[in-house]
Amino acid sequence: MTVAPARPYNRSDWASSFVNVDEELTDVALTPVRGVVPAELQGTFYRNGPGRLERDGQRVHHPFDGDGMIAAMRFDNGRVQLTNRFVRTEGWLAEEKADKVLYRGVFGSQKPGGRLANAFDLRLKNIANTNVVRLGDQLLALWEAAEPHALDPQSLETRGLSRLDGVLKKGEAFSAHPRFDPGHNGRPSMVTFGVKTGPRSTIRLMEFATEGPDAGTLLHDRSDSFPGFAFLHDFAITPNWAVFLQNAIAFNPLPFVTGEKGAAQCLQSKPGGKGRFWLIPRDSGEFAGQKPRILEAPEGFVFHHLNAFEDGDHVVVESIVYDDFPSIGPDDDFAEVDFDTVPEGILHRCRLDLSREIVNTERISERTCEFAMVNPERQGLSAQFAWMAVAERETGNDPLQAVQKLDLSSGATHTWSAAPRGFVSEPLMVRRPGAEAEDDGWVLDLVWNGARRASDLVILNARDLSEVAVLELPLAVPHGLHGSWAAE
Numbered sequence: 001m002t003v004a005p006a007r008p009y010n011r012s013d014w015a016s017s018f019v020n021v022d023e024e025l026t027d028v029a030l031t032p033v034r035g036v037v038p039a040e041l042q043g044t045f046y047r048n049g050p051g052r053l054e055r056d057g058q059r060v061h062h063p064f065d066g067d068g069m070i071a072a073m074r075f076d077n078g079r080v081q082l083t084n085r086f087v088r089t090e091g092w093l094a095e096e097k098a099d100k101v102l103y104r105g106v107f108g109s110q111k112p113g114g115r116l117a118n119a120f121d122l123r124l125k126n127i128a129n130t131n132v133v134r135l136g137d138q139l140l141a142l143w144e145a146a147e148p149h150a151l152d153p154q155s156l157e158t159r160g161l162s163r164l165d166g167v168l169k170k171g172e173a174f175s176a177h178p179r180f181d182p183g184h185n186g187r188p189s190m191v192t193f194g195v196k197t198g199p200r201s202t203i204r205l206m207e208f209a210t211e212g213p214d215a216g217t218l219l220h221d222r223s224d225s226f227p228g229f230a231f232l233h234d235f236a237i238t239p240n241w242a243v244f245l246q247n248a249i250a251f252n253p254l255p256f257v258t259g260e261k262g263a264a265q266c267l268q269s270k271p272g273g274k275g276r277f278w279l280i281p282r283d284s285g286e287f288a289g290q291k292p293r294i295l296e297a298p299e300g301f302v303f304h305h306l307n308a309f310e311d312g313d314h315v316v317v318e319s320i321v322y323d324d325f326p327s328i329g330p331d332d333d334f335a336e337v338d339f340d341t342v343p344e345g346i347l348h349r350c351r352l353d354l355s356r357e358i359v360n361t362e363r364i365s366e367r368t369c370e371f372a373m374v375n376p377e378r379q380g381l382s383a384q385f386a387w388m389a390v391a392e393r394e395t396g397n398d399p400l401q402a403v404q405k406l407d408l409s410s411g412a413t414h415t416w417s418a419a420p421r422g423f424v425s426e427p428l429m430v431r432r433p434g435a436e437a438e439d440d441g442w443v444l445d446l447v448w449n450g451a452r453r454a455s456d457l458v459i460l461n462a463r464d465l466s467e468v469a470v471l472e473l474p475l476a477v478p479h480g481l482h483g484s485w486a487a488e
């Protein structure tokens, strides 16, 4: 007889977050159940993620197919107000009206009626569920395979699909992972990309002004083409480079066309295949106009990067590496996933020697992690600290239940845990206004509280992750994706 090892969580608590958000709240005051909200913490914490997991009795095949729902928590002089809204995408509006599933999802959700009803329906439903960021006077809800949706930053009302003043073509891919350069090349900017794939992949790298009267305007724009297919979810920046990791992965769209699988289910890792780093010179930097560099990447699959920086003629990239692409088969039930059989994310550091074209890789943490960030002022520079979501156990794959601060030079850690009944989401490090120390500020996290079957807003001290305040939301927000902080 095998005895299942003890786990720091209960599966039903974890899975209880996969419910529809059935309310849209406006400016609801939140009061701390513990602690005090710092008056210096002024601004808005925006979060995006799937808000609809079921329609007409049919569950999504994977949470990443759920329609985007934005939660905004506004901090003003020690008070916090919550507003949440679904993004009024074309698909959401049509499905609300029909009260039926009308679209297939990229991660395997199918229209009712079986394979024949899905075959040859190649529309991608832009569900605006992956990230939410401020750009000028717009709030952008992002989904990487198509244009952003523009929202009102205050009311969260959907203004509509945005082509960013004519920068994007209709339906053009626009990443959900912009990087905010705090001003390394003269002025603060949002650096982001779009990718067009096929036997060759073309990356369009864009830099937008983020401050001043022309905030939101395009400053730099270049396109580079590389051999091979690429699935690029995230990237990293340094002052002079945009760093991409082309995973060793193939895309065979046939099962998508014939109605068997969602498009993302047609991604498959190439056994023994080698990934590559694609380095594109930033046109705001000192190598403007030069050609990209290509170097070999270590084995494994990467969705997210922590950070990158330059060190002489080395570029250093810190990434969360999985042993393999975590595929989601057509017959798998996401709520029943066996965490022991799924690859875990582990933080690695790759040193790219651009002169000798050699890459050195080391593990910099042993604990399952996701959603890692550095102090926003250190974006693109070497940083001492990372904040990230981790599993409760020191090793092994489990859901994310704790927030960890990692000292990237010494390996020292501080941890705040929501276990056994809580599950964390992407932690967001916010600097204290006027802070000098890299770890002076707070960490915000929206935690799924399995005991309450609802979400808690947790505020931690960024230095030691001691609890500053906990606020219970009158709302159940499913396990989400990314978000951001806007200082107004």
Ligand code: 3ON
Binding pocket: 064, 106, 129, 130, 143, 144, 145, 173, 197, 231, 233, 251, 263, 264, 265, 303, 304, 370, 400, 479, 481
């Ligand atoms: O060729 C096409 C290129 C492309 C961009 C194929 C395609 C249609 C599949 C495609 C679209 C990709 C999309 C829409 C990707 C969306 C990704 C998404 C919503 C989220 C990804 C999240 C990744 C991670 C690692 C999340 C981890 C979360 C946890 C461990 C927490 O439980």
Ligand code: FE
Binding pocket: 177, 233, 234, 303, 304, 482
């Ligand atoms: Fe992501």
